[in-house]
Amino acid sequence: MAAGAGRAGLGLAGAGKMLGRRMEGMASPAWVRCLFTRSRIPDSVFHPRPGDHEKYGGDPEEPHKIHVITRIKSVIGRPYWEKKIIRDLGLDKAHQPRLHKNIPSVNSRLKVIKHLIRIQPLKLPHGLPTEEEVSSTFLTTRGELVIKKRLKPVEQKEIKS
Numbered sequence: 001m002a003a004g005a006g007r008a009g010l011g012l013a014g015a016g017k018m019l020g021r022r023m024e025g026m027a028s029p030a031w032v033r034c035l036f037t038r039s040r041i042p043d044s045v046f047h048p049r050p051g052d053h054e055k056y057g058g059d060p061e062e063p064h065k066i067h068v069i070t071r072i073k074s075v076i077g078r079p080y081w082e083k084k085i086i087r088d089l090g091l092d093k094a095h096q097p098r099l100h101k102n103i104p105s106v107n108s109r110l111k112v113i114k115h116l117i118r119i120q121p122l123k124l125p126h127g128l129p130t131e132e133e134v135s136s137t138f139l140t141t142r143g144e145l146v147i148k149k150r151l152k153p154v155e156q157k158e159i160k161s
Helices: 002-009 031-035 052-056 080-088 104-112
Strands: 017-019 022-024 066-071 098-101 117-121 137-139 145-147
Touching: 066 104, 080 104, 098 104
Parallel strands: none
Antiparallel strands: 017 022, 066 098, 066 117, 137 145
16 A cells, blocks of 8 residues: 555556556656657758858869768767768778768768768879879878879999099
8 A cells, every 4th residue: 555655646646556566557768769769860960051061161063072081089878870880981990081982872871970070081182193102102180192202213324434
């Protein structure tokens, strides 16, 4: 009887039956999971906004072809779908840049995790590398693909004395 009186005092009279120490028939905390599923992300997140190009300095007529993507924040405590996108794009390690094409399928995934990453265009200050120069290129933190120029040995001329 004391258990029933306690429930009545909380406004839960008749809400469920007592089975041992557990209340049967009350709402379980499973409803909380429904609040954080991917289906609850508003569609406006996935649609482009007109001010994005001015904000980030991009040109809508001449978009860059390749993104340099770097994860700058941790995924601890983030939802499962954000962790999956990070893993699929190869951004498991923080501050390790990865290259991805600037195509709608990649961009839609990047928009979901944009608060965890930094996106920069790939800059080619020395132009595209040739086949011989590919092995001597490196990517800077500013998104530039730099080619290390290797010096070729100079042919020495014969000195006649």
